[in-house]
Amino acid sequence: MKKYTEIQDIPNIQDAIKEAILLKMDPFEYKELGKNKTLVMLFFNASLRTRLSTEKAAKNLGMDVMSLNVNEAWQLEFDDGTIMDANTSEHVKEAAQVISQYADVIAVRAFPSLKDKAKDQSEYILKSFEKYATVPIINMESATAHPLQALADAITITELTEKKVPKVVLSWAPHPKALPQAVANSFATMMQEMDVEFVITHPEGYELDPEITKNVPIVYDQKEAMRNADFVYVKNWSNFKEYGQVLNTNPSWMMTQEKLGNAKFMHCLPVRRNVVVEDAVLDSEQSVVIKQANNRTFAAQVVLKNILESL
């Protein structure tokens, strides 16, 4: 693997899941692979799980790790030809090349503005690092995608399913703040690669990018969508058409134990209790959110292992 900025970078997802499960059984088997190699992690936005699990994965492989909260460094310019006489102090052209001299792999987290759809969809931050860095790039959640999370979710479903073809539902949830579509996008993309029956449910008007959801059934009746579900992945996203708007906060979309039935509850975390999901669900045996978070390490580790092997 030469990079991991999107799910499509994985040559064979089933093989990657199997390899991640093997790494989980013996996390230090490849501890020599990353010796004298450095992962630099760049954070334009906050993180708990991605930061710690990716660092842990790198260390399991014997890598050194350096992290930078980019907003505490020089403010970067991304546009070409700008007269940089305002707030930006350094162009990504120099920054990416400089960081590449300190790193064997660069991982980037950069959320969307949720204000300028075209700019967000262009993935200009991630793509600038891909363009100007001279080492492989990993996406730790960009404007439109969170492929490390989706790989962890696929590992979790594979480990926990009791059926050959489980029914998996992605259910929108209310949230007071405008959140990106990235997690939902990557989960929808990943589920289309898996041997699952996949359904999306959300209020009318909350359609994700149709280039991502393609022919996945969208059922506006949440109860109907969740009938006989084995896994229910709950996630808020802000409106994609009325870009970045919070047009619906209807609490009836919150996940409850009654609605969940016998399904397993999934969420990428962090999650707002009793807004997105009620306490009774999160505190029940049916919640697999802690297992998902654990699998973030092995998703990152299988990606790093494959990138290190390609250097």
Ligand code: CP
């Ligand atoms: N799920 C996830 O990406 O968590 P963090 O935002 O804490 O990294």
